[in-house]
Each structure stands twice: as structure tokens, then as C-alpha cells.
Amino acid sequence: MCGIVGLYLKNEALYPQLGALFKPMLIEMTSRGPDSAGVAIYRNPVPEGQVKFSLAHDRSDYPWSALADSLAEALSCTTTITQKDTHAILVTDADEKTVQLWLSEQTPDVRVVGRGNSVEIFKETGLPEEVYARFDLEAAEGRHMIGHTRMATESAVTTAGSHPFATGADLCLVHNGSLSNHNRLREELKRKGVTFSTENDSEVAAAYLTWKLQQGVSLKDALEQALDDLDGFYTFCIGTGNGFAVLRDPIACKHAVLAETDDWVAMATEYRAIATLPGAEKARIWEPRPATVYAWGAETLEGLSQNDGELLSAGAA
Amino acid sequence: MPQLDLKTQGLRLINSTLQNATPDTESRDWTVSNPMGQHAIACGLDKELNVTVDGNVGFYCAGMNQKADVTIKGHAGVGVAENMMSGTVRVTGNASQAAGATAHGGLLVIEGDASSRCGISMKGVDIVVGGSVGHMSGFMAQMGHMVICGDAGEALGDSIYEAILYVAGTVESLGADCIEKPMTPEHEETLKALLTRAGIDKDVSSFRRYGSARKLYNFNVDHAGEY
Numbered sequence: 001m002c003g004i005v006g007l008y009l010k011n012e013a014l015y016p017q018l019g020a021l022f023k024p025m026l027i028e029m030t031s032r033g034p035d036s037a038g039v040a041i042y043r044n045p046v047p048e049g050q051v052k053f054s055l056a057h058d059r060s061d062y063p064w065s066a067l068a069d070s071l072a073e074a075l076s077c078t079t080t081i082t083q084k085d086t087h088a089i090l091v092t093d094a095d096e097k098t099v100q101l102w103l104s105e106q107t108p109d110v111r112v113v114g115r116g117n118s119v120e121i122f123k124e125t126g127l128p129e130e131v132y133a134r135f136d137l138e139a140a141e142g143r144h145m146i147g148h149t150r151m152a153t154e155s156a157v158t159t160a161g162s163h164p165f166a167t168g169a170d171l172c173l174v175h176n177g178s179l180s181n182h183n184r185l186r187e188e189l190k191r192k193g194v195t196f197s198t199e200n201d202s203e204v205a206a207a208y209l210t211w212k213l214q215q216g217v218s219l220k221d222a223l224e225q226a227l228d229d230l231d232g233f234y235t236f237c238i239g240t241g242n243g244f245a246v247l248r249d250p251i252a253c254k255h256a257v258l259a260e261t262d263d264w265v266a267m268a269t270e271y272r273a274i275a276t277l278p279g280a281e282k283a284r285i286w287e288p289r290p291a292t293v294y295a296w297g298a299e300t301l302e303g304l305s306q307n308d309g310e311l312l313s314a315g316a317a
Numbered sequence: 318m319p320q321l322d323l324k325t326q327g328l329r330l331i332n333s334t335l336q337n338a339t340p341d342t343e344s345r346d347w348t349v350s351n352p353m354g355q356h357a358i359a360c361g362l363d364k365e366l367n368v369t370v371d372g373n374v375g376f377y378c379a380g381m382n383q384k385a386d387v388t389i390k391g392h393a394g395v396g397v398a399e400n401m402m403s404g405t406v407r408v409t410g411n412a413s414q415a416a417g418a419t420a421h422g423g424l425l426v427i428e429g430d431a432s433s434r435c436g437i438s439m440k441g442v443d444i445v446v447g448g449s450v451g452h453m454s455g456f457m458a459q460m461g462h463m464v465i466c467g468d469a470g471e472a473l474g475d476s477i478y479e480a481i482l483y484v485a486g487t488v489e490s491l492g493a494d495c496i497e498k499p500m501t502p503e504h505e506e507t508l509k510a511l512l513t514r515a516g517i518d519k520d521v522s523s524f525r526r527y528g529s530a531r532k533l534y535n536f537n538v539d540h541a542g543e544y
Contacts, residue, residue: 272354287432
């Protein structure tokens with residue numbers, strides 16, 4: 001089943017309320033996905049020359065500052081780390097790939113769940129309301145956020161199997177639906193060098209997009225090619241550094257609704273998740289057409305095609 | 318006029334109040350405010366009530382309706398008026414997928430657009446859409462009429478039985494076993510009456526009629542290619 005939501009603020013005056021506006025949206029989707037939840041929030045962009053990682057560990061008492069110190073010493077770089085429950089946001093001026101390599105060798109039990117200039121990804125098992133509170137998101141400020149509430153059908157209820165799945169720098173994916181050709185596609189992507197951390201079908205969709213972007217395909221083209229290569233039911237919401245994109249499968253099997261006012265753009269699996277936003281009753285509301293890419297911050301959609309990573313890994317950005 | 322507030326009273330109380338209302342002794346007219354996109358609002362009504370829902374509703378609003386007239390002042394989610402038996406359901410905005418699904422009777426008016434699978438498996442309802450409908454509308458439609466004042470998406474009337482479809486705009490494609498049929502004066506009269514009941518002013522001469530070619534009723538190997 002699952003529920004997905006996205007909110008993009010057009011009015012800067014609302015930025016301080018992003019987390020508070022988003023909270024009821026995610027919680028309203030609890031009945032569609034009570035077993036885990038996750039969000040990607042775009043905030044506090046780091047200066048040029050720095051990179052931000054979202055890290056996660058099974059334990060909420062993991063010694064993150066020791067990790068940051070070891071990393072700083074090993075790579076002679078600056079690091080700042082902020083813990084949020086089982087997750088931590090690491091900002092460093094070291095080379096991105098070197099950091100990923102160091103983390104995978106030195107701290108293999110730490111998962112890299114997101115990376116980029118502004119994205120921060122938090123996800124856990126549990127009720128959406130509890131997950132939201134654990135990561136202190138209500139007070140969060142920023143421009144846009146996407147989120148997911150999960151009712152697992154294809155694979156285990158684990159943090160690693162929760163959404164969003166990172167697909168590249170500042171890119172991530174939430175999925176409502178189920179893919180029927182994910183096993184075959186996973187094997188094909190593995191042969192191309194992509195690594196996987198779960199048996200989750202949505203991770204395959206994320207890996208597919210990651211791989212396409214790494215081949216230099218634009219996000220828009222990658223989504224359009226996904227229409228041919230992904231078999232199954234899906235509504236995707238893809239968070240980007242500048243906004244979000246929405247795509248439904250060619251028969252529009254899974255629900256989706258879009259709404260826009262002068263102040264915000266929102267997407268959700270069901271309208272009731274949008275109903276609490278200020279001015280929702282007067283919003284322009286419509287259902288996205290099947291097999292059509294919708295995007296906000298669209299002027300940057302093509303620009304987001306650049307993906308520099310050689311470490312082909314979906315769940316681990 | 319009695320007013321119900323979904324936000325403070327909750328869905329169950331609202332629905333049971335409406336289902337137990339006695340229009341002969343108390344008010345016939347009811348208003349529901351703050352629907353907030355919640356599901357199954359004003360479901361299972363079976364008395365001659367006039368219910369106005371003031372705002373956007375979620376899934377299955379006015380489902381299984383009998384006799385009541387329900388007006389949704391806003392947009393409706395999936396399956397509005399699903400399995401309606403009689404009465405009228407009016408949506409002043411747009412409707413999501415599967416509007417009027419399996420409905421046996423009554424009138425469903427969608428003043429805006431309807432999404433995909435509008436009138437899926439309809440069994441006698443009359444549906445009038447002021448705007449356009451999405452793909453697979455009228456899928457397996459068995460009885461009743463669907464009037465589309467705008468355009469129809471892909472595969473209109475796929476596997477249709479004896480429902481009659483009228484479309485004023487363009488049809489992206491017809492589904493299996495759905496064909497265009499001639500408009501006779503009788504059909505124009507029926508269409509005019511439907512538009513009048515729906516309160517939509519539209520010239521009947523702009524419509525085309527579609528229905529079943531009746532080739533798929535029974536399996537015939539000569540028609541295997543049609544499936």
C-alpha cells in the first residue's frame with residue numbers, strides 16, 4: 001500500500017514552518033503505511049568544496065563524534081557531525097568518493113543513506129508520528145521535503161528497506177506500488193557493477209535511476225526510460241536539490257494527487273494529506289496523468305543529470 | 318438546516334447521524350463542513366435527504382447511495398458514488414478514478430473532469446461529466462448512460478456491454494469491442510433529457526454515440542484477436 005507525500009514551498013516566508021507543515025501530511029498517511037517512515041529534507045546547503053552525508057546505524061548510541069574525529073585524522077579534513085537519534089549528518093571538506101571508501105572500509109556497519117549539498121535523509125521502522133519525533137523534524141526549516149509511510153509487501157520491515165532511497169547527489173526516491181520485474185532488473189544492474197543492500201523492489205528503481213544518471217542521462221530522460229524498463233505499479237516522487245518530480249506508471253494504478261497555490265506545491269497519495277496545508281481548499285488540485293513527468297524546480301531538472309559517482313550503489317547513494 | 322462538522326464530530330458520528338435521519342419529521346437538508354479529504358463521507362444513505370458536503374472529499378464519498386441527493390462542493394477522491402442505487406450525486410469540481418464504479422442507478426454529475434476508469438462496470442447509473450474523462454472509462458460498462466462533454470482518454474468503453482456512451486469532444490482511442498454508432502432522434506432526446514437533469518447546457522448535435530459491437534459476449538475463436 002504505502003503513502004507518499006511531497007511539499008515544496010514557493011513562499012520563502014514559510015521556510016521556517018516546513019517541518020511543522022509537513023508533519024500532518026506524513027502522519028495522515030499512517031493508515032497507508034504504519035510499519036516504517038522516512039523523509040528527505042533539503043536544508044542548510046553546505047558551502048562549495050564541502051559535502052553533506054546522511055549516515056545511519058542500528059544503534060542510537062553509536063559514537064558519531066569518534067567517527068568524525070577518526071575521519072578528520074585519516075583524511076586530514078574538517079568534519080562536523082550532528083547526531084539525530086540513529087542518524088547523523090556529517091559535513092566535510094574531504095573528497096566525496098574518498099569519504100565513501102573510507103566509511104565502507106573503516107565503519108562497514110554505518111550506512112550512507114544520502115549525500116549531496118543540502119539533502120538530509122532520516123528513516124526508521126515504527127509509526128510515522130514516532131519516526132518524525134525521533135528525528136526532531138517538526139521544528140525543521142527548509143524549502144522542500146518528501147516523505148514515505150511504508151506498508152511492506154515485497155520485503156522485510158527494516159530501516160534499510162525504508163524509503164527514501166538515495167539515487168545520487170541530492171537525489172532520492174519514494175515509491176508507492178510494487179515492481180514485478182525487480183529481480184531480473186536487479187541482476188542486470190548487478191552485472192553492471194551496482195551493489196544492493198536489500199531485497200526491496202523500490203531499491204531497484206532507485207538503483208536504476210542512479211545507474212542511468214551515472215551514464216549521463218538527464219533525470220527527465222531517465223524517468224521516461226523507466227517507463228519502458230520498469231514493469232509494475234508505481235507512483236514515484238523524486239526529491240532533487242531544487243524541488244521534486246512525480247511520475248506514475250502508464251495505467252496510473254496507484255493513487256496520486258497534486259495541488260498548487262501561490263505559496264506551495266504539494267503531492268500526496270491521497271488528498272487528505274494535503275488538506276491540512278494553509279489554503280488547501282482553494283488550491284488548484286488535479287490528478288497527475290499516467291506516464292507523464294511532473295517537476296518543480298524544473299528549470300534545474302536537466303542540470304541535475306550530472307552525477308559524478310563511480311561507486312555504483314543505490315541504497316548508499 | 319442541521320450542520321455537521323466532520324472535524325469536531327468525526328466520520329462515524331456524521332455518517333450514523335445521516336443514516337438515521339428521519340426526513341419526514343425533521344430536516345431534509347443537511348450540511349457537512351470540514352470534510353478534509355476524509356473517506357466514505359455520506360455513505361449508505363437510503364432516505365430522501367439533501368446533503369451538501371462543503372469541501373474536498375476523499376475516497377468512496379456517497380457510496381451505495383439510495384434516494385438521497387448529495388452535493389460535493391469541491392473535488393472528490395477515488396470511487397465517488399460507487400455502487401449507487403438511486404438518487405443524485407453531484408461533484409462541483411473534479412473526480413478521481415473509478416467515479417460511479419458498479420453503480421446500478423441514479424444520476425452522478427461531475428461538473429469538472431473525471432479521471433481514469435470513470436463508470437467502470439456501471440450497471441444502470443447515468444453519469445454526466447461536464448469536462449473530460451481519463452483512460453479506460455466505461456470499462457465493462459453494462460447498463461446506463463455516460464455523457465462526456467469534453468474528451469475521452471485511451472480505450473474508451475473497453476469490453477463494454479449495453480451501456481451507451483455519448484462524447485462531445487475527441488476520443489483518444491476506443492477499447493476492445495467498442496464502436497461508434499449512429500445518433501438517432503431517440504438518442505438525441507435521451508441525451509437532451511440527461512443534460513437537462515444534470516443542469517449542463519450543451520448542444521446535443523455536438524455528441525457522438527458509442528456502444529458495444531457485441532462480438533465479445535461469448536467466446537468465438539474467430540474473434541480471438543479482439544481480446
